[in-house]
Amino acid sequence: MYEVFYNNAVGNLILVCAGAIPGYWVSVATIDTLGRKPIQFMGFTMLTILFIVIGFAFNHLSGHALLALYVLAQFFFNFGPNSTTFIVPGECFPTRYRSSSHGFSAASGKVGAIIAQCVFGPLRTRGAAKGATGKAANPWVNHIMQIFALFMLCGLLTTFLIPETKRKTLEELAGEVPGTDNYDPVMAGHSLKGDNSSNEETKVLEPAAGTEKMV
Amino acid sequence: MLSGFGAVPGCIALYYRLTIPETPRYTFDIARDVEKAGVDSMAYLEGKSTGKPDEIKRVTTLQESATTLEVPKASMKEFWSHYSQWKYGKVLLGTAGSWFFLDVAYYGTLPSC
Numbered sequence: 001m002y003e004v005f006y007n008n009a010v011g012n013l014i015l016v017c018a019g020a021i022p023g024y025w026v027s028v029a030t031i032d033t034l035g036r037k038p039i040q041f042m043g044f045t046m047l048t049i050l051f052i053v054i055g056f057a058f059n060h061l062s063g064h065a066l067l068a069l070y071v072l073a074q075f076f077f078n079f080g081p082n083s084t085t086f087i088v089p090g091e092c093f094p095t096r097y098r099s100s101s102h103g104f105s106a107a108s109g110k111v112g113a114i115i116a117q118c119v120f121g122p123l124r125t126r127g128a129a130k131g132a133t134g135k136a137a138n139p140w141v142n143h144i145m146q147i148f149a150l151f152m153l154c155g156l157l158t159t160f161l162i163p164e165t166k167r168k169t170l171e172e173l174a175g176e177v178p179g180t181d182n183y184d185p186v187m188a189g190h191s192l193k194g195d196n197s198s199n200e201e202t203k204v205l206e207p208a209a210g211t212e213k214m215v
Numbered sequence: 216m217l218s219g220f221g222a223v224p225g226c227i228a229l230y231y232r233l234t235i236p237e238t239p240r241y242t243f244d245i246a247r248d249v250e251k252a253g254v255d256s257m258a259y260l261e262g263k264s265t266g267k268p269d270e271i272k273r274v275t276t277l278q279e280s281a282t283t284l285e286v287p288k289a290s291m292k293e294f295w296s297h298y299s300q301w302k303y304g305k306v307l308l309g310t311a312g313s314w315f316f317l318d319v320a321y322y323g324t325l326p327s328c
Contacts, residue, residue: 012325040313047320073324081317089310095244100294101307108311112318120323148320155316161309170240 014067019074026075027083035166036084037159043080044156047073048149055145081155085109091165094174094187120144236265247284250276 031039050073054066061069089105090098126140163173163182171177175184236255243252250273254266298304 044313051320070324077317077321081313082321085310085314085317089314092306092310095240096289097294097297101310104307105310105314109314109318112315113322116319116321116323120319144323148323151316151319155313158309158312158316161305162313163306 015071015074019071020078023075023078023080024083026079030079031083031087032166035164036088037162037164039079040081040084040088040159040162041156043076043082043084044152044159046076047080048152048156050076051145051149051152055142055147055149058142058145081159088162088165091168091170092163092173094176095170120147245289247280248273248277249280 027039050069054061054069054073058066085105089102093101124138124141124144128137128139165173168180168182169177172180173182175182175187177183178188178190237246239252239256239259242248242255251266251268254268256266258264258266298307
């Protein structure tokens, strides 16, 4: 029993120290220059490729090669969607819906985690002989990796739906600032009330575009 | 044992969550408590956590503004009517969907499980 926990701990430490922590710091360094959306795109793309390689070459790869690929996958989880899926919903929604929407997004992530445990956990050992150890205990694991590649591809597609939020204020992202790309008179409350004060403010900031949208 | 120890940082986090001040953005925009939002923002600029508004002035302003500003109640209906517009709904679908797909693979490949 001690051996099992010890090996588990060492395996986790290697993955985290070599893959996850460097990935996270690269994210920290580049998230405001590359932007959130490119990082998420790149991350999902790399993960799709990595899981295809792991999945289809699983029985031809040595233990070391597999470890290297797992470490790389951890790196691109963290220099990729694991950071950005947390950051973007905290920024892209207006104050009224922000925490509900971040909560909704996080909750759907937890649903994914439950599916990973309940569906893919048992699938992994499908067709294994009783008392088998090592690779023989998880004969279906290569197919699981192939399925995960498909999931990463779906993640790549959903990334098209999110906006880029780097270097913008929350008010700008919520469409409350006239003259910016996201400006939305309804969200800003300008078209509802139509009071003079906000009209003048708009003219000062962006005469042509602002007044057109006010009508 | 292990999950028992996990409760310790959880309790510390809960303490901070209960005592953290409300953001002036929310107080001003959503709760429409203009007086408190102003004082809180000033306190933040001075490096303090929350401001202490003059309670009588605050209540008077709230009562006066109640007639001119309507304070919309947060409700599921309102949430859905906002997100059923594709323009806003697609963003929520994007963030929720990518988080979902990520977590399936992320928690599926952890060696501990």
